[in-house]
Amino acid sequence: MKPILATALALLLAADPAWAAERLRYVALVDGGTPAGHQLVETGEDGVTRVEFVFKDNGRGPELREEYTLAEDGTYRSYRVQGESTFGAKVDERFSRDGTRARWRSTSDSGEREIDGVALYTPLGGTPAGFSVALGALAEQGDAGLPLIPSGTLRARPLAEAVVENGAETRTVQLLAVTGIGFTPQFAWATTGERPRLFAFIFPGFLQLIEEGWEASAAALEAQQKAEEGKALVDLQRRLAQPLPGTTLVRNARVFDSERAQLGASADVLLRDGRIVAVTAAGGGGEADQVVDAAGRVLLPGLFDMHVHAGRWDGGLHLASGVTTVRDMGNDNATLQQLMQEEREGTLLSPRVVPAGFIEGESPMSARNGFVIEDLAGARAAVDWYAANGYPQVKIYNSFPRELLGDTVAYAHEKGLRVSGHVPAFMRAEEVVALGFDELQHINQLLLNFFVTPDTDTRTLERFYLVAERTAGLDLDSKPVQDFIALLAQKQVAVDPTLATFEFLHQRDGELSPIYVPVEDHVPPDVQRSRRAAEMDIPDDATAARYRESFAKLVEFVGRMYRAGVPIVAGTDEVPGFTLQRELELYVQAGMTPAQALQVATWTAAGVSGTRGDRGSIAPGKRADLVLVDGDPTRDIADIRKVALVIKGATAYSPAAIHAELGIRPFAEAATVEAAAR
Structure with a gap:
């Protein structure tokens, strides 16, 4: 596959030399270093960024080609992604913004909206390159957050920095916790500076997507990311967990008998130190802490x-x-x-x-x-x-x-x-x-x-x-x-x-x-x-x-x-x-x-x-x-x-x-x- 891909890219670049004005390649690694795909991001002198993303693991995975242009505020002016999803569904999605009018259409939805001010479209079928666009646009907004189209607000919070090496070259990268999409934070390693972009996206224990040439840094970044995520998770547990020291009485509950698959009469259930002590008729449970x-x-x-x-x-x-x-x-x-x-x-x-x-x-x-x-x-x-x-x-x-x-x-x-x-x-x-x-x-x-x-x-x-x-x-x-x-x-x-x-x-x-x-x-x-x-x-x-x-x-x-x-x-x-x-x-x-x-x-x-x-x-x-x-x-x-x-x-x-x-x-x-x- 690699020789065919290289030949195709060489022909494409020869046909359109402007496309090669800026190129960034990422490699996708699984199992601690096994290649499983790539992401190629190229921005031409025409201002169009073209992305090719291929990831295959377990006999399946997406194949996507993306094109977009950016407005002065770093958000999408135009956007298009095509290809196939993990299980073979067709991906065909586009977005455009003309002044205050934003329009989008995917295989599953479409919409049109008046937008006043800065707002970033969130693709359904996009590539990880979208992190770079989002982080760059966020940097322009500061702490205010970035409004999203169709809905929501994106924020990024820096958690840590790391110095990575590639031979004689060193670079400082930052770990960001990105919130506003989905139920829980997403984590991304980004470059530093006024306009950060994606350096690595790591899903611990599964995927490492990282700039080509820096693969040797992936394991250390993953370990540091896991440690930082751990701090946030400890805090989450601390805030949501209610300890039950001593004894606890659950009073007047209808207890489900799972062995017989039937609901019993009301009962009291007495607990001590994480174990069930007694199940008695309602009102007979006694006292508890x-x-x-x-x-x-x-x-x-x-x-x-x-x-x-x-x-x-x-x-x-x-x-x-x-x-x-x-x-x-x-x-x-x-x-x-x-x-x-x-x-x-x-x-x-x-x-x-x-x-x-x-x-x-x-x-x-x-x-x-x-x-x-x-x-x-x-x-x-x-x-x-x-x-x-x-x-x-x-x-x-x-x-x-x-x-x-x-x-x-x-x-x-x-x-x-x-x-x-x-x-x-x-x-x-x-x-x-x-x-x-x-x-x-x-x-x-x-x-x-x-x-x-x-x-x-x-x-x-x-x-x-x-x-x-x-x-x-x-x-x-x-x-x-x-x-x-x-x-x-x-x-x-x-x-x-x-x-x-x-x-x-x-x-x-x-x-x-x-x-x-x-x-x-x-x-x-x-x-x-x-x-x-x-x-x-x-x-x-x-x-x-x-x-x-x-x-x-x-x-x-x-x-x-x-x-x-x-x-x-x-x-x-x-x-x-x-x-x-x-x-x-x-x-x-x-x-x-x-x-x-x-x-x-x-x-x-x-x-x-x-x-x-x-x-x-x-x-x-x-x-x-x-x-x-x-x-x-x-x-x-x-x-x-x-x-x-x-x-x-x-x-x-x-x-x-x-x-x-x-x-x-x-x-x-x-x-x-x-x-x-x-």
Whole structure:
């Protein structure tokens, strides 16, 4: 690819020498230094800046070409981006400003507005080069912030500086926390001076995008960024966490019996030092140091999200939604170890973390998390490391060599670890179940069982498009489907379908993601807008109808598995909190009762994750991981969004306070923890 790209650029520059007036190249690195793409930014003497951005990881990623001109105040005068998104959707977006009139159009929205003064358009499908434009325009505004089009205000706060070296050349760069887009800050390394521009964009544990020639500085910048982010996160936890020393009485709560999937009579629940001491009839709880008047609300065990890739800024959305335990299904090992340590120490706003060790095979399309192995010795060494570090399971990924799979699964079982994962390329789900998989991730990985041939490379986008195209025509009553479900049930292979995540299979441009439809009025306008962009290429109404029918059958398939006795666990692999709520709604659509869906996210999850000994139900001796909910989610699963209070061990959290911190309008009036009258 590189020689072709170089030739194309050489021809382009020869045809238009003005384009080469100013050139800046960035390289994208994953796994601590593996090249995975680039960004080329060139500004010609004609004043037009052209950007090429390509990033490929795990067999997918965006390819974008951007052009823009700037006004004197540093904001966009004109803007255009075209290309493909991560999952192949067409990107075609433009903006222009003529005097006070601003106009924009993307594949998912359009608008026109009178703008008085400085304002910056925020592209939906833009490249990281947009950081340079935003930082330059912000520098012109000072502390006042930069108004955004269509809405919001952008601000940047300097956190630290670093001196980087490139041979004999040195440079001072600054770390900025950028706020005003999304729920949490974004971090960028920028040059210093009157008009800063992007030097590096680092997503710790995953991506390092940095100016070419300075790659050797990336690791040190990442370490410093993690330290600075840590300071902000410690402060966030300090402000939002309410310690519960001594004893706490949750009075007059209707307690959900997760083992039996039924709601009990009103009760008092006594807590001491992060554990449940007693569950008694209402009025019999006695005295305590603190009291929560549940006022007849429903008390659930803390919810589990069984499929996340944990990030240090995710905890607020999880906890505010009642998620007190997450299972990490693949991460940079050092990043996850740090996150888990911070959670145990109480310095990080975070649910508890159950880790799954990621093992991938070496290939040009490998995901670069965890361990990437080439032989059985490498696979066994990975299993040994995860076993020694207390991981209860490993996750096999797409490029894992099929010839090593059986021995690796057996070795993991010998070490006491469960085995789950994707179905490796050129294999079918039935084969990995026969080799001893204890669990399968993602509904598409199961349905591919009926569509792949020995030549189908499911490391490509085929793993999504095949399922979208062909599930609509699949007879779920056919013998192959029935036999497969029976096999899963007979072997008690757990399934983590992540249904809500896969609604992107049918979402069209301009339609709000179904994850956000029920919460649209609560989240910031920029979040609403960003989630109206399609991820799949759906060219016409006939294709859209077919993809919708396919998704409906995915939901039905999950219901059939559940009724056959296949253990289902609720995971997301998407935006925290809101996605789990949508996942449970889809389980109800699949035929579960609301109480059964709640059981899946508590009792079943605790069993599959090996944590039922201390969580998953409300019983004496277990951790005081509790969720107080307005309404009755055992009758109407939508009430799961009305979280009034969350207790995680010896700490209470107000979802309303967390949501206010994230720019989200609360869903329920907060229940308070009051000092007991003496």
